[in-house]
Amino acid sequence: MAGSGADMAQLPRLPAEAPPLRGDSSPADRAVSSLRAHGFAVVSLPSDEAAVLGRCVVTFHTALQQEHRRGVAEGRSLVPTSCDLPGESTQATLRLAAFAERAQLRYEPNASLPSDEASSPLEEAAKASAQILSLLLCSTLSSIHESGVDAPLDGARLLDAFYYPGDNAWRAMVGHERPLPTPCPAHEDVGMLTVVMDNANALEVKMGDDWSLVPLTPGECALIVGRQLDALTNGEFPACMHRVRPLTEQRTSLTFEVRCDEKAANRAAAAESARALAASNENFVRATSALSQLTDANHSSRCAVM
Ligand SMILES: O=C(O)CCC(=O)C(=O)O
Numbered sequence: 475m476a477g478s479g480a481d482m483a484q485l486p487r488l489p490a491e492a493p494p495l496r497g498d499s500s501p502a503d504r505a506v507s508s509l510r511a512h513g514f515a516v517v518s519l520p521s522d523e524a525a526v527l528g529r530c531v532v533t534f535h536t537a538l539q540q541e542h543r544r545g546v547a548e549g550r551s552l553v554p555t556s557c558d559l560p561g562e563s564t565q566a567t568l569r570l571a572a573f574a575e576r577a578q579l580r581y582e583p584n585a586s587l588p589s590d591e592a593s594s595p596l597e598e599a600a601k602a603s604a605q606i607l608s609l610l611l612c613s614t615l616s617s618i619h620e621s622g623v624d625a626p627l628d629g630a631r632l633l634d635a636f637y638y639p640g641d642n643a644w645r646a647m648v649g650h651e652r653p654l655p656t657p658c659p660a661h662e663d664v665g666m667l668t669v670v671m672d673n674a675n676a677l678e679v680k681m682g683d684d685w686s687l688v689p690l691t692p693g694e695c696a697l698i699v700g701r702q703l704d705a706l707t708n709g710e711f712p713a714c715m716h717r718v719r720p721l722t723e724q725r726t727s728l729t730f731e732v733r734c735d736e737k738a739a740n741r742a743a744a745a746e747s748a749r750a751l752a753a754s755n756e757n758f759v760r761a762t763s764a765l766s767q768l769t770d771a772n773h774s775s776r777c778a779v780m
């Protein structure tokens with residue numbers, strides 16, 4: 475991953491059928507082959523970037539914990555979220571919302587913040603983490619591109635930070651009457667690629683019929699293939715089903731997703747299908763001509779006998 479975020483990529487340690495680690499493969503190659511085989515990969519960030527992101531997660535955690543508590547006090551955090559978009563907007567590009575199972579911050583770096591206003595620590599943290607994670611996703615998409623996939627390299631970017639209160643804090647605030655809803659049910663992301671990092675392990679990915687915990691250590695993040703990349707590679711990079719397992723203690727996670735323009739995705743998917751069709755036509759033509767050669771050969775050998 476030249477000139478960018480991911481310094482070292484590792485294969486997921488979970489699946490027994492993980493692709494063999496080639497001694498000479500680069501971290502980017504290993505990440506791409508893991509994404510191709512499993513729809514996800516674990517990568518390590520350089521320590522300076524990991525340290526910045528660690529501080530950002532602390533900032534998000536504090537703000538979102540406060541937002542969640544305020545939401546509970548005001549009754550807003552007693553209802554589960556029905557969609558992934560925060561309902562409440564504080565600024566055009568930086569929004570906070572609180573639901574029962576989580577509080578959420580969303581930052582859209584493509585739309586810039588008003589420049590005449592002094593940035594809050596929250597905005598600074600959003601900008602800094604979006605910059606680092608954006609580079610990581612861009613370089614991963616370029617590596618996928620270099621591996622022969624004609625994927626769009628750009629798109630809308632979304633940074634989300636989630637605070638999950640966990641069962642203990644929830645019971646302390648709300649009591650036992652009202653159970654804490656599932657933190658984040660099983661789903662595939664809609665975009666091309668998502669990166670996830672957290673301060674407590676709870677992300678699970680589906681491998682075959684089984685769910686596996688992704689044990690991220692500080693400075694590591696998970697890359698997750700979304701539906702757009704799956705569709706435009708005809709499943710060569712399969713979308714990864716994932717979820718957050720129920721939590722006892724609180725957790726904060728950071729996700730950054732690239733969603734390409736639907737038209738670009740459709741164009742790329744159509745081109746990919748045309749390539750697949752051309753390849754199968756070529757195989758068909760090859761098979762037909764082999765068959766006709768065989769028939770000719772049989773025919774002439776039968777003629778020769780007669
Ligand atoms: O919080 C997490 O670890 C993952 C959240 C997630 O998958 C999502 O919001 O799409």
Ligand SMILES: [Fe+2]
Nearest residue numbers: 661662663716
């Ligand atoms: Fe997700």
